Amino acid sequence: MELIFLGTGTSQGVPMIAQPEDEVLDLSNPKNWRTRSSVHVVMDGLHVQVDAAQEFRLQCIREKIPAVDLFLLTHGHADHVLGMDDLRRYCDLKGGTALPVRATQEGLSRIRAIFPYACHEKPVSRGYAAFSLAEMPPLLELPQGRIEMTLLPHGPVQTMGLVFTEASTGRRLAYYTDCREVTPQAEALARGADVLVLDALRPRAHPTHMNTEAALAAAAWIAAKRTFFTHMTSDIDHDRDGKTLPEGVSYAWDGLRVTV
């Protein structure tokens, strides 16, 4: 299984517009340039795209993503949903077939509101995305593996926490972005995973995201072989703050590829 970080930044990206110059962030380090968060997972050849940020097109060109077979929207916030229009290229590449899209009811209603022209089974003509929408079940069984979903608290909405298990290898990957905490159920689902990805916004507390301290506590409890933090603000400098993390835990960066 392969995990590709398309983006690792928070909702305003890093650096932000009019980034304060007094903040200690080394912008000569490309790992501190963060587009909005999403990942691409290749599970036994199946291309699963999780979220589509504002920079989705540029991220896909940069990482040479050849296909999207299944799209999962973790929740309907702008930094996760707004790139979905560019999925139409992947519909074209598959000969105009509709793309399966799975989300919560909150995510589906947001997709219908923003992209009404794409919410039908067949493209009107080439160049128009077509989303085959359905609610994400707790367990999605596929020939290439299984994807389990657990809901994570994220303020007024809930985020889909996703655990991938590849059929051929049994390897497990948990992706928990945008959450205030990892619930006991989500901890149990991810425990001992080969790779764990966690929301770790910034050192300071935040009402709807885990801060560094909360993410470290969740990482220790879940005890994955390797843990990566994502969705960071400009408060996090990759090299400076990465040194302070325990063994097996690191800050992800845009373009990082992990073989699970």
Ligand SMILES: [Zn+2]
């Ligand atoms: Zn977000």
Ligand SMILES: [Zn+2]
């Ligand atoms: Zn969010």
